[in-house]
Amino acid sequence: MSTVPHISMKGITKIFGKVVANNNINLEINSGEIHALLGENGAGKSTLMNILSGIYIPDRGSIFISGKEVKFSAPKDAINAKIGMIHQHFKLVEVMTSLENIMLGQKTGFIINKNKVIKEITELSNIYGLEVDVNKRVYDMSVGEKQILEILKVIYRGAKILVLDEPTTVFTPQETKKLFKIMNKMKEQGCAIIFISHKMDEVMEISDKITVLRKGETITTLNKKDTNPEKLAELMVGHPVDLSIKRVEFESSENILEVKNLRVLDEEGIERLKGLSFTVKEGEILGMAGIVNSGQKELCEALVGMQPVKSGEINFQGENVVGKNTREIIKKGISMSFIPEDRLGMGLVGSMDMVDNLMLKEYHSQKGFFIDKKPAINTAKEIIKKLEIKTPGIYYPIKNLSGGNIQKILLGRELAANPKLLIMAYPVRGLDINTCYTIYDLINEQKAKGVGVIFIAEDLDVLIQLCDRVMVICNGEITGTLQGAQTTKEEIGLLMTGHKNELKEA
Amino acid sequence: MMIRFIKRDEISKKKDITIKITSVILALFTFSIVFMLMDKNPLDIYASMLKGAFGSAYSIRETIKLAIPLCIAALGVAVAFKMHFWNIGAEGQILMGAFAASIFALKFGTMSRPVLLLIMMVAGIIGGSLWALIPAVFKAKWGTNETIVTLMMNYIAIKWIIFLQHGPLKDPNAKGFAKIANFTNNAILPEIFKVHIGWIIAIVLVIFIFIFMNYTKRGYEISVLGESEKTALYSGVNIKKTIIISILLSGGLCGLVGMIQASGISNTLVEGVSGGVGYTAIIVAWLGYLSAPVIFIVSILFAALQQGGSFIQTSYGIPAATALILQAMILFFVLGSEFFIKFKIVKKVGDAK
Numbered sequence: 001m002s003t004v005p006h007i008s009m010k011g012i013t014k015i016f017g018k019v020v021a022n023n024n025i026n027l028e029i030n031s032g033e034i035h036a037l038l039g040e041n042g043a044g045k046s047t048l049m050n051i052l053s054g055i056y057i058p059d060r061g062s063i064f065i066s067g068k069e070v071k072f073s074a075p076k077d078a079i080n081a082k083i084g085m086i087h088q089h090f091k092l093v094e095v096m097t098s099l100e101n102i103m104l105g106q107k108t109g110f111i112i113n114k115n116k117v118i119k120e121i122t123e124l125s126n127i128y129g130l131e132v133d134v135n136k137r138v139y140d141m142s143v144g145e146k147q148i149l150e151i152l153k154v155i156y157r158g159a160k161i162l163v164l165d166e167p168t169t170v171f172t173p174q175e176t177k178k179l180f181k182i183m184n185k186m187k188e189q190g191c192a193i194i195f196i197s198h199k200m201d202e203v204m205e206i207s208d209k210i211t212v213l214r215k216g217e218t219i220t221t222l223n224k225k226d227t228n229p230e231k232l233a234e235l236m237v238g239h240p241v242d243l244s245i246k247r248v249e250f251e252s253s254e255n256i257l258e259v260k261n262l263r264v265l266d267e268e269g270i271e272r273l274k275g276l277s278f279t280v281k282e283g284e285i286l287g288m289a290g291i292v293n294s295g296q297k298e299l300c301e302a303l304v305g306m307q308p309v310k311s312g313e314i315n316f317q318g319e320n321v322v323g324k325n326t327r328e329i330i331k332k333g334i335s336m337s338f339i340p341e342d343r344l345g346m347g348l349v350g351s352m353d354m355v356d357n358l359m360l361k362e363y364h365s366q367k368g369f370f371i372d373k374k375p376a377i378n379t380a381k382e383i384i385k386k387l388e389i390k391t392p393g394i395y396y397p398i399k400n401l402s403g404g405n406i407q408k409i410l411l412g413r414e415l416a417a418n419p420k421l422l423i424m425a426y427p428v429r430g431l432d433i434n435t436c437y438t439i440y441d442l443i444n445e446q447k448a449k450g451v452g453v454i455f456i457a458e459d460l461d462v463l464i465q466l467c468d469r470v471m472v473i474c475n476g477e478i479t480g481t482l483q484g485a486q487t488t489k490e491e492i493g494l495l496m497t498g499h500k501n502e503l504k505e506a
Numbered sequence: 507m508m509i510r511f512i513k514r515d516e517i518s519k520k521k522d523i524t525i526k527i528t529s530v531i532l533a534l535f536t537f538s539i540v541f542m543l544m545d546k547n548p549l550d551i552y553a554s555m556l557k558g559a560f561g562s563a564y565s566i567r568e569t570i571k572l573a574i575p576l577c578i579a580a581l582g583v584a585v586a587f588k589m590h591f592w593n594i595g596a597e598g599q600i601l602m603g604a605f606a607a608s609i610f611a612l613k614f615g616t617m618s619r620p621v622l623l624l625i626m627m628v629a630g631i632i633g634g635s636l637w638a639l640i641p642a643v644f645k646a647k648w649g650t651n652e653t654i655v656t657l658m659m660n661y662i663a664i665k666w667i668i669f670l671q672h673g674p675l676k677d678p679n680a681k682g683f684a685k686i687a688n689f690t691n692n693a694i695l696p697e698i699f700k701v702h703i704g705w706i707i708a709i710v711l712v713i714f715i716f717i718f719m720n721y722t723k724r725g726y727e728i729s730v731l732g733e734s735e736k737t738a739l740y741s742g743v744n745i746k747k748t749i750i751i752s753i754l755l756s757g758g759l760c761g762l763v764g765m766i767q768a769s770g771i772s773n774t775l776v777e778g779v780s781g782g783v784g785y786t787a788i789i790v791a792w793l794g795y796l797s798a799p800v801i802f803i804v805s806i807l808f809a810a811l812q813q814g815g816s817f818i819q820t821s822y823g824i825p826a827a828t829a830l831i832l833q834a835m836i837l838f839f840v841l842g843s844e845f846f847i848k849f850k851i852v853k854k855v856g857d858a859k
Contacts, residue, residue, distance in 0.1 A: 306739055327742030336740075347740055349733040360730065360741040363723055370721050 005064075006031040006192050007052070007083075007161060012061035014047055021047040022058070023216040029161070034183055034193045036203040039213035040236055040432035042402065045196045048213070049163050052194075053085035054078035084154025085163040090146050092138045092153075099134040102153050124155055129185045143292070144175035151182065162186065163194045168202060170292050170458060173493035180206050198236075198433070200229040200243070201461070212236055237433055245437075245465040247485070248444045250283030256421055256452035257303075262312035264295075264302045272298040274476040275312065280421065280452040285443065287467030287484065288456040289492050295476040296456050297338065300425050303454075304336045305329045316421065330361060335419030337410050339426040347410055350399030354380045354391065357398060358413050383412035387438070404431045415442065422446055425456040440466055460489045474498040511849040522847055529843035533836040540831075544824065551818055555829075558817020559810035565817070567701050571771065573809035574704040575600070575763045575780075579787035580805055581715045582759030584796040586638075588719065589732040589752050595641065595656025596760045597784025598663035599634040601777070603761025604768040605667060606633025608686070608775035611768070612675070615690035622692050626765050634761015635754040637663065642753040646746055660784065667777040675775070686775045695770040702770030708802075711759065716798035728752045760784065789837050808833065 005028040014022040022044045029035045037045045050056045052063065054072035063070050065081050072078050078085070092101050103117055118134055125132060130152045138146060147167060154162065164183075168176045183193055183206060197203050203210060204224065212219040212235040219235050233241045257280040264273040273295050280286045290296060301307035303314060305326045313320050321329050337347055348357050358376040366372055380394040387408040391401055398406055411427060424443070428436040443466065447453055457463055463470050467484040472495035479495040538548030559569045579596050586593035607630040614622055641655035670686065677687040695702040719725040727748045731738040738745055767779045790808055794801030815829020 304740070325742065326740060330742060347737055349730055349737055351733060352729070356726070356729075359726070360737070363726060364742060366723070369723065371723055371726055 005029060006066060008064040008067075009048070009052065010062050010064070012048060012051060012058050012063075014044075014051060014056060014058050020216050022051070025061070025213070025216070025218050027211055027218065028221070029192045029194060031160070031192045032187055032190050033209060034187055034195055034207045036207035036210045037194060037196045037213060038198065038200075038203055038210055038232060038236060040198065040434075041404065042215075042432070043213040043236075044216040045213055046165060047216075049085060049165060049194065049196060052078065053083055053163060055085075079154075079157055079159070082158055082160040083163065084151075084157065084159025084161065086147070086150045086154060086165065086167065088165045088167075088169065090150055092146060092149065094139045095137060097135050097137050098132050098149050098152075101138060101149060102134075102156050106157070121152065121156060124152065127185075127189060128152075128155065129182055130155075142175075143170050144172075144178060147171075147175075147179060148182070155186075160190070161192045161194070163196070165196045166198070167195075168197065168199065172291065172496045173460065173489045174497065176202065199459075200232055203232070204229060214238060233433060241433060241437070245440050245462065246444065247465065248448050250447055250450065252281040252283040252450070254282045255279045256282045256317060257454075258313070258315040259303075260313040260315070262299075262302060262314065263310040264298045264307050265310050266298065266307075271310075272476050273302065276473070276476075276478055278471055278478065278481070280454060282452055283447050283450045284469070285447055285453040285455050285467045285484075287463040287470040288454060288473065289460060289463055289470055289496055290473040291496050294473045294496075296425060296473070298476075299473075300336050300338050300423055300456070303329075303423060304334055327364060330417075331365070333418075333420035334423065335414040335417055335421070336423040337414045337425070337427065338423075339407060339410070339429045348398060348406065351397050353395045353397055354384075354409055355394050357409060358383075358416075361413065361417060379413075379416050383409065383416065387412050404435045407431060408435070411439065411442065415446065419446075419451060421452045421454070423454045423456075426458065427455075428457070428459075428462075436462075460492050463492070464489065472496055511851055525843050525846050526840060529839040530836055533832070533839035536839075537832050537835050540828075541824075546822060546824070551822060551824070554821055555811070555814030555818055557814075558821075559814040565813060567699075569806070569809045569813040570701050570705055571809075572812050573806045574702075574708045574770075575767055575783045576787055576790050576808055577708045577802055577805035578704075578711055578766070579760050579763045579783050580790035580794060580801045581711055581798060582634075582756045582763070583787050584791040584794070584798070584801060585715065585719070585728065585752050585759070586756035587732075587791055588796050589728045589749065591642070591645075591732075591749065591753060591756075592653045593638065593641075593656050593753070593756055594653055594788065595638060595659050595757075595784070596763075596787050597780050597782070598656070598660035599637045599757045599760035600764040600767070600780040600784050601660075601663040601667055602637040603630035603634035603758075603764030604775055604779045605663075605670070605764070606630055606761065607765035608689075608768055611689045611693035612687060615693055617692060619692040619696075623695065623769070626693065626769060627762060630761045630763075630765025631758040632761065634764060635756075635758035638753050638757025638760070639750070642749060646749060664777055667775065667779075670775070671777065688774045689769065693769060694773055695766065702766070704766040704770050707762070707766065712798045712802045719798065724748070724751060760787075786833070789833070793837070793840060811836075 007029040009025065009027040012022050012025040025044065025048055027048070037048070039045050047056065051058050054075040054077050057073060063072070070081055093104065096104070099114070099118065102121060103112060121132070121134060124130065130148050132149055132152050138149070141149065151162065167179060171179070186193060195207060207224055209221060209223055210227065210232065211221040212232065214236060229243060233243055260277050262273055262276040263271060266272050276299065278286070288296060298307055302309050305321065305324055309322045312322070314322050316332060316334060321332065355373055355376045358379050359371065359373065363371055377394060383389060384391065384394070389405050389408050391405060398409060407427065414422065427439050431439070440462070443453055443455065455463070455467055464484055464487060469481055470484050470487060470492060471481045472479050472492055474496055475498060479498055482491060534552060541548040541551050558565055560566055579600060583593055583596050607626040610622065610625050610629050637659065641650070641652045641659065644650040644655055645652045672684045675686045677685055679687070695704060697703065698706065719729070727738065727743045730741065731743055731745060731748050735745065763783065764779060768775050772779055786808060790801060790804050794804040811833055812829055815832070816826045818824050818828070819826040
């Protein structure tokens with residue numbers, strides 16, 4: 001292998017308005033190496049990779065491939081330079097088959113020789129261990145399968161340098177393992193892989209070298225064997241961080257919530273919750289794990305009366321709330337916050353300021369025709385102080401704030417209502433490490449007060465550490481409930497994919 | 507050298523307004539090419555348009571008379587737009603409001619003036635709001651597209667009024683002309699400062715809508731619902747009720763315009779009672795950021811444009827339609843300027859080697 005690094009990015013600078021997304025970044029990647037890019041949100045990882053894949057044009061700096069300088073002005077140039085980017089959100093056509101997706105946009109002749117393409121795909125699949133059913137349509141695929149198809153697609157286009165942008169966010173541990181296996185195979189074949197992540201354990205498991213970015217600058221590049229998660233976290237954040245989540249003990253006996261045989265249909269009449277039964281105690285955190293769209297959203301909405309319930313009971317403090325409207329349920333002390341993927345879709349109004357957003361849930365309890373904004377103004381000031389929200393002011397439209405600050409506002413509002421049952425779905429979605437821990441602390445604080453918590457999350461490590469019990473759902477059914485302190489990620493992962501029988505229930 | 511567009515993160519109010527005003531000036535500038543092709547000095551024409559709109563007490567009164575219906579109808583449209591209900595049917599709602607008010611004007615012409623006018627106002631509001639309710643119910647029940655339904659209902663309203671003119675309400679004393687009888691004096695809005703009192707109604711309504719949208723629960727609910735139905739549902743807003751109320755308000759305001767125009771301007775019911783106000787009001791509402799005070803100002807500017815347009819027709823022999831084209835031109839430029847509010851241009855100097 002030559003001594004010239006395969007890719008070398010030198011002095012890359014990219015400025016968006018006033019924000020310096022990348023400031024003089026240097027990065028060197030060798031072939032046959034898995035290189036992790038580690039950094040918090042806004043550290044500049046995605047910007048850097050978008051530059052490497054020709055989506056953005058850097059303001060300053062240059063890119064060398066095998067020692068030769070290249071200039072990308074479009075993604076096409078990057079593809080020609082054998083760079084393949086796999087985005088967090090897949091770029092696949094849902095209604096097409098794998099084969100069609102792979103052939104899409106390829107310069108072939110007028111007549112496509114399908115058999116030849118299939119033969120080539122099969123060869124590639126064998127080399128890299130990518131199992132893909134060429135005739136399966138994308139909408140029938142699991143996230144894992146889609147990911148593999150994406151990889152196959154870029155490899156078919158000749159990519160030798162693969163960029164994976166947070167590929168494991170929505171994966172089960174089993175799917176992650178499979179992906180890592182593929183990545184290792186590719187490494188053996190001499191490909192270079194850039195792996196963007198902020199999951200420390202995954203970075204430690206798979207990568208050879210780790211480059212840490214912070215606030216748009218390269219902090220350092222390390223060999224994995226020379227470092228450890230605590231050190232990396234410190235480099236990422238800029239000061240030492242405690243990576244353990246403390247478990248608050250709360251002796252409780254009273255059930256605050258009892259759900260019995262809950263069935264919910266969606267708008268199309270498809271059953272999304274197939275008879276769920278579970279309980280939450282006072283001062284207990286019930287975690288909920290599951291692949292996306294297993295019924296989490298429907299459950300959240302049903303609990304607060306936003307989704308009609310077909311049958312079953314939701315007993316809150318001994319009273320069945322099925323059939324009550326959202327306003328009545330909120331008044332009884334159930335708070336629900338669901339952070340959707342775009343972070344703004346529900347619970348907040350982007351174009352409104354903080355005051356108007358804080359009023360959303362309490363304005364109707366005011367008397368009369370007019371609105372009194374004073375209480376909301378006071379709450380806004382308190383929340384800003386308590387949760388360290390960075391905003392130019394309480395009258396600033398919240399959609400212009402960063403994702404983390406928006407989420408803090410939502411959470412602050414929910415907690416300010418002093419709920420008895422707190423339902424939180426994906427509260428740390430896309431937040432940086434520091435903020436995540438602030439939020440875990442807030443949840444524990446509520447628990448210590450005797451509040452029942454339902455915590456829905458993607459990160460299984462956090463679920464295990466934070467929750468008293470972890471309930472796993474798959475396809476609208478509970479496949480198991482495990483004790484947080486005693487379970488493992490693998491156990492949860494199996495239940496997430498519905499392998500009920502391979503485990504005895506805890 | 508290369509030019510590139512970069513998305514702006516945010517924009518200050520001042521810059522936003524500067525860009526908007528620049529776009530209006532550019533529209534005037536571009537349009538002056540048309541005047542120059544006509545061998546006229548554009549500066550002279552713009553100056554005399556200004557004179558025609560504000561040059562004398564008379565012209566100011568005429569401008570105000572044009573601004574009244576624009577302002578009130580734009581407020582009505584804005585209430586619906588705020589909820590993201592695309593009410594294009596102001597024109598029809600104006601006509602139906604005028605129709606409902608006229609029934610009373612024609613039947614009870616001898617009633618005492620204040621009582622009759624009050625009844626006519628209420629009738630106008632009800633007429634307009636019921637006409638607006640139909641597409642709202644269709645949308646709520648069957649998910650029809652309100653843009654198309656409200657638009658088509660405009661034509662039904664126009665044809666209805668024409669039918670009345672030629673049939674049931676045809677004035678037997680009009681010597682065979684297909685027109686509806688003039689209102690009695692009791693059914694005509696009184697004047698203050700030589701302008702019918704519609705202008706006072708307009709000012710009151712601007713204040714009312716401003717307070718309603720910003721400081722009341724219902725107004726707050728309308729804004730929330732417009733932004734996100736899910737969020738509205740989540741905060742416990744009664745969605746159907748809110749839609750109905752705001753549409754009734756929207757149509758009611760337009761219906762009131764119909765009453766004011768029939769009573770204060772044409773003194774009878776004619777199909778031209780709305781005269782395109784319902785469509786111009788959409789532009790006014792949009793350029794006025796759906797905010798009552800800004801709508802007030804924009805409606806006066808648009809009225810001045812129209813008044814000035816008809817003035818140059820007489821003094822320069824330029825068709826008054828010119829003013830309409832100019833209006834359209836301004837709208838195009840302002841809408842186009844949105845691009846520069848979202849993006850900024852940077853000159854990219856090629857790399858130095």
